[in-house]
Amino acid sequence: MIAERFWQSAALGLLALGLSLVLTPLARWAMRRLGAVDQPDARRVNRRPIPRGGGLAVVAACYAALGLGVWLWPTLLAASPFWGVLPAFTVAATILVGVGVVDDCRGVPPLLKLAAQVAAAAILCWAGARLTLPLSWGAWGHSPWVYVPLTLAWYIGVVNAFNLIDGLDGLSSGLAVIATVGMVGAAFFVDQTIAPAFSVIFVCALLGFLRYNYNPATVFLGDSGSLFVGLTLATLALVSRRGDAFLVSIVVPVLCIGVPLIDTSLAILRRTLRAILRRVDPADTTSAGGAHSAAVMTADRDHIHHRFLSLARGNQRRAVWGLYGLALALLAVGFLALALREAKATVFIIGFGAFATVVVRAMTDIELWDAGRLLARPGARCGKRSVTVILYLLGDLVCMAALYLTLLFLLFGFDLPYAWPVLVNLFLAYTVPVALCLVAARAYTRIWGRSTRKDSFYVVAAVAVGSLVSHLVLAYAVPRLAADLRLCHILWAALLPVPLLLMRLAKPAFLQWLAASENARLRHRSxxxxxxxxxxxxxxxxxxxxxxxxxxxxxxxxxxxxxxxxxxxxxxxxxxxxxxxxxxxxxxxxxxxxxxxxxxxxxxxxxxxxxxxxxxxxxxxxxxxxxxxxxxxxxxxxxx
The missing domain is CATH 3.40.50.720 (NAD(P)-binding Rossmann-like Domain)
Structure with a gap:
């Protein structure tokens, strides 16, 4: 049965490959006639006009192969996890591809594209392609109040990720192939009976298009193609999940499309910082993005593929293969974690460390520079006292609550010794004396950017005195409750100064680190x-x-x-x-x-x-x- 499904899927994939090879030149000719041509400019890397919108060939090849599959082997596609959401996916894809074609030909406002993405995501969420949290986390993870915003954010993030990463010849389509193969492999690792017919069709259609999109490219995906690719991958990641484990259901899909997600996250951060800088100083043009970085949705030339292109000294093939290698490395982390079930937590921590290292290293030259410029402005140093006090109060409350909940679950798991109302009252008994002592120690009026060791000592002393007072009050008022949770209270009081001080000293520490990085750059340039x-x-x-x-x-x-x-x-x-x-x-x-x-x-x-x-x-x-x-x-x- 499995072998039969494999050969049937392979036959449909070969059909999609052939159709894509034939239809891509036709799409290229048609889009050129419609005027959908990428003209060379300062932001783009192509040196000659190249038609965009070639992704229409991928769409046509996928649906033609699907149609033949429904006619020849209906049970094959019915067994595919994609089959249940195919009607809704078709409607959503029609919306995005239609908007993409108009954008390729005439241009579409960014907000209209975002509205189309939200509509497509809502349709698929309604059809059942949802991002739900593992059941082991509790039933709240399957509440509409949780999975609807998560699903919308997932679709919008992935769709825009592949739209933004489409900046080098063969990059977006190649990364999509790697991501799809990774998702299918992860699904097979957990469930060998899965029928990945649509995934095979999608990969083969992309490979046929890649024949014309690889450097030197003669056609680009365009928005019509990149939006379809992003929508397909976002949906495949949700419907191909097997098992309820956090690693299988969330981590592996994220690692499969890690490179585009990194790029999108950096783009949002970078453009937001520049928009703030331009708003506070309209005459400023010294940011890494120059004068053309006023809006969050404004395109720039600081994407991760532009940086790899700079490292490769303008060689597009080397830059693309470097990003392919990065995608494969992130994928390998996910598969290693799946293979080593016993030590999967450790492997995931290592993989997350590598993921974070890539992000921080990629941010160092541009995003952190803009963040440092924003924080280093004289007006950003002190700010309004009332706003600063409120932020510190809210930050302290979040730190106290997060540490309290973490200790409760570490010490007692999900079998808590008392009901939630009792634990909430206990939390208030913990925090109120500490907060009053912090106020008495003037922890909310000190300028922490110019703090000394004495200021930090006052915070530690305030936490110690406040915790001692609360413990004495609880021991007198509710001795049994205080005795049952004595260890939790002691650990809470001992660990609380750490997040409180980290929150206060993070900004000056970041500026010092930024200064050291800038000095290293100046030493090299000098x-x-x-x-x-x-x-x-x-x-x-x-x-x-x-x-x-x-x-x-x-x-x-x-x-x-x-x-x-x-x-x-x-x-x-x-x-x-x-x-x-x-x-x-x-x-x-x-x-x-x-x-x-x-x-x-x-x-x-x-x-x-x-x-x-x-x-x-x-x-x-x-x-x-x-x-x-x-x-x-x-x-x-x-x-x-």
């Missing part, structure tokens, strides 16, 4: 750009700390590379001062070390330096043609 000074400091003291703080404050406007610190204290040699290595005294700058460092300026930052030592530094700088300067904090009386 080796070939003489306009960027390479600075050594003399003296690892308070003045140097003030100088580096100023450097971090002006991170987006710096044009100086900080390369190290000189200090006469032998106990400091080899240590790190705010990410700068302490090299030792002046005598450590041997000719070989000078060739490695290539300093162009030495700034004396220590006030405790004698005239003899200063004369030695001056003579050294004169001998090696190094500029000498001095930085200090001085007080001067101003005339009235």
């Amino acid at each position: 080796l070939t750009d003489p306009a960027i000074p390479r600075v050594l400091f003399y003296g690892a003291g308070v003045n140097l700390r003030a100088y580096i703080t100023l450097f971090e404050t002006n991170v987006t406007r710096n044009n100086v590379a900080l390369i190290g610190v000189l200090d006469d204290n032998p106990g400091l040699r080899g240590r790190i001062f705010r990410d700068l290595p302490i090299l030792g005294p002046l005598e450590c700058l041997t000719p070989e070390r000078l060739r490695q460092l290539c300093p162009t300026r030495i700034i004396v930052t220590t006030p405790a330096i004698g005239p003899e030592r200063l004369a030695d530094i001056r003579a050294f700088c004169k001998e090696h043609c190094i500029t000498l300067a001095r930085a200090s904090i001085e007080e001067a009386t101003l005339p009235l």
Whole structure:
């Protein structure tokens, strides 16, 4: 039975492949006559006009093969998980393909495209292609209030992911092939009786189109094709799920289409940041996106495939194969987790770490730069006090509640010792004294961007005192309840300072990390750009700390590379001062070390330096043609 289904699916796939090979040139000719041609410009990578809308051949090939399959082997398609939603899928695909054709020919406003995507997603959600959470998480995961917004977000995200990633020859169609094969493989891993007829047809139709779309491409998918591809993959991911495990039902489909989802997430973040920057400063054109980044839906040339193209030095094939490799690597993580059922949690953590590493690395050059520019604005430092206090209060409440629920489920699982109303009252008894102590410690009025260790100590002390007071009150009022949950209360009080301080110190820590990344970039550029000074400091003291703080404050406007610190204290040699290595005294700058460092300026930052030592530094700088300067904090009386 399985072998028969395999050969029948293969026959339909070969038919779809042949039809796609024949229909793609016809679609290319028709779209050229209709004027749906991609003209070269600053954002696009094609150097000659290329027709778009070739995805219509994929749509026609898929439905022609499906029609023949219904006529020849109706039981084959009836056994396919896609069969139950095929009518609704056809209606949804008609909406998106129709809007896509109009967009390819004449252009469609982004909001109209979004409305079409919402309508298509709603139709499929109504038909049963829904994103529901595993039953092991509870019945709430199957409530319409949960699965409807999740399903709409899934469809809109995946459809736009393949629409945005369609920027290089063969990229979107190739990634769709990899994703479909991965989903079918994952489904087979769990259920060997599955009949993936539609998946085989879809893959073969894409392969036929890829013959003309691979570099050098003669036709593009266009919006009509990329929207259909995204809709198909989003639906396949939902209807092909087998089992109720979190790994099978959610993680593997996400990893299968990981590359487009990464790109879409970064695009939303990047464009949102730039829209905010343009709104707060209309004259600003210094963002990575320039002056054309005012709207979230405005296209740019900072997608992940553009970055791979830059790494490949303009070679489209290398860039595309690099992204294919990234997609296969994410897919391999999912299959490894499926194969190692015993250790699947560990494997998934490793895979998620790799996924996060890719995201952070891809963000470093552009998205984090724009985020740093937004946070580094003088007006973004303090903000309105009332808004800041409210945000801190809400953040503390979220941290307290999240930690409380986490400890309850870790200690007791789903078999909680008391009813929810009792646990909610207990949570209030925990949090109110702590919140009052935080208010008394002025934790909501401190400027955490300029905090010291004493400020952090006040938060820890406030949590400790508040927790002790609440425990004493509970032990007196409800001794049995306090005794049953004593361990939970102790762990809650011990761990609570961590998220509270992380929330307060995240922004300054991020700006410091951004400054270190920018300084590393400037150090690299300064080796070939003489306009960027390479600075050594003399003296690892308070003045140097003030100088580096100023450097971090002006991170987006710096044009100086900080390369190290000189200090006469032998106990400091080899240590790190705010990410700068302490090299030792002046005598450590041997000719070989000078060739490695290539300093162009030495700034004396220590006030405790004698005239003899200063004369030695001056003579050294004169001998090696190094500029000498001095930085200090001085007080001067101003005339009235």
